Amino acid sequence: MSRLRAEGEGLPRLEVSEVEALFREYHPRVYAYVRYRIPDVSEAEDLTSEILERALTYLASYDARKGAFSTWLFRIAHNAWVNHLKRRQRQNPYHVDLGAGMEDLVAHEPTPEQAVLHKEEIAQMLKCLATLPPRQQEILSLRFAGRLTNREIARVLNMNERTVSVTILRALRKLRQQLVEVDTP
Amino acid sequence: MNERQKAKALAQALDALLGGQEGAGSISADEEIQALSELGRSLGNVAFTPSATHQAQVERLLREHRVQRERASVKYESGAHGLREVDMETPTTQKLKEFTARLLPEWLTPRVAFSAGVALSLVCTLLLIAGGVARRAWRDVPAAPEPVSVSEADLEQDVSPLPDPSAETSPAQDTTPNILSEAPYAALLPLMYSPLRSQHALLQDIRGLVEIQADDGTWTWVSKGRIIEAGQRVRTAELSGAQLVFADGSTARLGPGTEVSGGRAHSMGG
Numbered sequence: 025m026s027r028l029r030a031e032g033e034g035l036p037r038l039e040v041s042e043v044e045a046l047f048r049e050y051h052p053r054v055y056a057y058v059r060y061r062i063p064d065v066s067e068a069e070d071l072t073s074e075i076l077e078r079a080l081t082y083l084a085s086y087d088a089r090k091g092a093f094s095t096w097l098f099r100i101a102h103n104a105w106v107n108h109l110k111r112r113q114r115q116n117p118y119h120v121d122l123g124a125g126m127e128d129l130v131a132h133e134p135t136p137e138q139a140v141l142h143k144e145e146i147a148q149m150l151k152c153l154a155t156l157p158p159r160q161q162e163i164l165s166l167r168f169a170g171r172l173t174n175r176e177i178a179r180v181l182n183m184n185e186r187t188v189s190v191t192i193l194r195a196l197r198k199l200r201q202q203l204v205e206v207d208t209p
Numbered sequence: 210m211n212e213r214q215k216a217k218a219l220a221q222a223l224d225a226l227l228g229g230q231e232g233a234g235s236i237s238a239d240e241e242i243q244a245l246s247e248l249g250r251s252l253g254n255v256a257f258t259p260s261a262t263h264q265a266q267v268e269r270l271l272r273e274h275r276v277q278r279e280r281a282s283v284k285y286e287s288g289a290h291g292l293r294e295v296d297m298e299t300p301t302t303q304k305l306k307e308f309t310a311r312l313l314p315e316w317l318t319p320r321v322a323f324s325a326g327v328a329l330s331l332v333c334t335l336l337l338i339a340g341g342v343a344r345r346a347w348r349d350v351p352a353a354p355e356p357v358s359v360s361e362a363d364l365e366q367d368v369s370p371l372p373d374p375s376a377e378t379s380p381a382q383d384t385t386p387n388i389l390s391e392a393p394y395a396a397l398l399p400l401m402y403s404p405l406r407s408q409h410a411l412l413q414d415i416r417g418l419v420e421i422q423a424d425d426g427t428w429t430w431v432s433k434g435r436i437i438e439a440g441q442r443v444r445t446a447e448l449s450g451a452q453l454v455f456a457d458g459s460t461a462r463l464g465p466g467t468e469v470s471g472g473r474a475h476s477m478g479g
Binding site for chain 2: 080164
């Protein structure tokens with residue numbers, strides 16, 4: 025028997041190796057999801073660790089029959105993020121400094137100059153993202169950083185899948201508009 | 210097509226483009242949708258690499274989880290709702306349970322063992338109580354016996370009838386309780402002393418002054434319920450009386466001024 029049984033309702037329990045594989049796979053995605061919202065690297069790392077630790081603690085409650093692991097994990101991430109926001113209630117929304125806090129950004133550009141430009145673009149994009157309504161920020165983060173499908177996002181946020189699609193459309197429109205406004209002095 | 214429907218159609222087209230699908234029709238060729246799709250891809254291409262410290266921290270979390278899982282063993286119990294995890298045991302407790310299971314038969318479940326233990330304790334307690342009662346009764350009875358050689362013919366000689374007990378009150382009357390006759394186990398006395406019955410006699414219904422003679426010749430006032438040993442002399446004073454009960458159920462009444470000695474009873478006159 026490759027899977028063990030978990031408490032109460034006969035939930036399939038993941039093997040240690042499966043858990044490790046899943047966490048190694050999802051760690052960068054969770055980190056990116058957090059980094060989309062938190063410009064400070066150490067703060068983002070702390071929150072990511074908190075999310076993963078919480079997920080490990082409550083691993084027994086994961087029921088594969090109810091949904092994908094990604095949905096379960098990002099629901100934990102979403103709740104952790106909400107709690108994090110509450111803790112930071114007194115502070116202003118994140119302010120992204122251009123070129124700052126981007127040392128962990130992966131640059132695929134062939135030359136350093138292009139990489140710097142790319143980083144600046146990303147920083148600008150994230151700065152504009154931070155101006156969107158929280159719900160739109162959340163959905164874009166889950167969609168593009170967490171790489172969840174619209175259906176998975178709908179499950180995480182208890183929304184309609186079509187509503188998620190439309191929200192992504194509107195959020196991207198708004199983000200594009202913001203970027204255009206920044207580019208045109 | 211109203212705004213809402215248009216938004217849904219655009220969102221669908223965008224989904225298709227973001228998902229790398231074709232065939233969203235003319236809408237997917239829309240410039241705005243193309244731009245939004247490009248923006249979405251740019252967002253999706255943003256990748257962050259966690260620092261080495263953070264990676265190490267996550268690895269430590271996974272290592273701790275692995276150790277925790279290795280320490281724990283899962284035990285299953287087949288219940289009405291199917292297999293379920295009942296507890297997490299350390300290897301030591303699991304070995305102990307396995308050892309106990311090998312040692313005890315299968316039917317001896319803890320519940321049965323507990324009930325049996327309680328029943329055994331109750332039985333032991335009752336036995337102890339019964340033993341204590343018997344021992345106390347034995348201690349209360351004076352030991353000693355030597356054969357009594359009082360002839361029945363002499364003893365059946367009732368020197369004088371005892372006065373009515375209710376009518377007579379003597380200041381010297383023994384007020385100590387008659388343990389043997391009043392005890393709840395008095396009915397068992399004949400059984401308890403059956404080996405000695407032929408040599409002893411029970412002195413009871415004592416009224417007034419009744420004395421027995423000790424080995425040194427002195428007379429001692431006796432209380433109720435004494436066993437008269439072989440060779441002992443018993444005498445009653447004036448206005449006194451007693452009754453001797455023998456093993457075979459026969460009785461001898463001692464009237465006032467009577468003395469029984471070595472199988473004889475005679476009146477001291479009076």
